Amino acid sequence: MSLPDYLLLMVGMGAVTYLPRFIPLALLSRRQLPRWLADWLDLVPAAILSAIIAPILFTAEKTRTLDLGRKELLVAVPTLLFALKTRSLAGTVIVGMGLYWLAGMVMG
């Protein structure tokens, strides 16, 4: 691909990644939201985080099949408990990494 073509591609990809972030910020930040929308948006972060994590833990991502025996899930249980107990982000990241490293050595 030539440099001008590549640049055009970058501008196109830049626009479609930037605008979905900027438009709702610009539109919603100045308005008083209706009650139902505010209530709905209050539930969105919990939903998004759960939706991002669940397939990492419960499926083999490459083949897109259900798999409840992976070390991602095994490590997630103590990591989750640690997070609930301590509410420490830094601690959870370090504990999670350490356990995952260990699990890798034990389970291969």
Add this chain to the structure above:
Amino acid sequence: MARGGMATLREGFGAAWPICMGFIPIGLSFGVLAQKAGLGPLHVLLMSSLVFAGGSQFIAVAMLGSGASLPAIVMTTFVVNLRHFLMGSALAVQLPRVNRWFLALFAYGLTDESFAVNMARFRGEGWDRWRALTVNQITNATWIASTVAGVYVGNLIPAGAFGIDYALTAMFICLFTFQLRERIHVLTALVAAGLSVLLFLLLPGNFYVIGASCGAATIGLVVKRLAKKGRHHVPA
């Protein structure tokens, strides 16, 4: 003012480092992959600064490698990134009547990771939009630097060292627990997990995030309303 500025930077960095730790290995591996696909450091620099979307960058490099057309790559990028529309909407609630220039800068650097960290911090004390912006920009800069570095040094890093592949997952797990404030959030999260796995298994692409999030938040809202109504009908 200068002291306030330093505190903002320090606290922003304090919140951003777990993200950076996750971004560095992913950024390096992106650099390696891009280099193998024939892109140079300048190409990678351009892509990481103009397209701040890790997943889409991997997809774009793969599509470039297989000779996909320009519109096809842009369309795919668009679909993969639609979920940020949802995140922008949720963050807007935390940034009422902030000026457009700030929002324009803030949107640049809004990712799954910075969204999750900032939403958790905004709930607590002492977090403001400048600290949030710092998180966005520090993680952004880290991503750009590690992808470019990956072109040069990526092959030297052993894969899977120190469990670093799990850094972002562990971070998401912890931020997830911060969102479980009331029973309705727990219920919504459980529905989202189920829907997400189902959609992930049934459909190609990554519609599962936006589909499961919207579905679960809607079910959560309906349940919340019904529960409220139910209470009103109970005779005193």
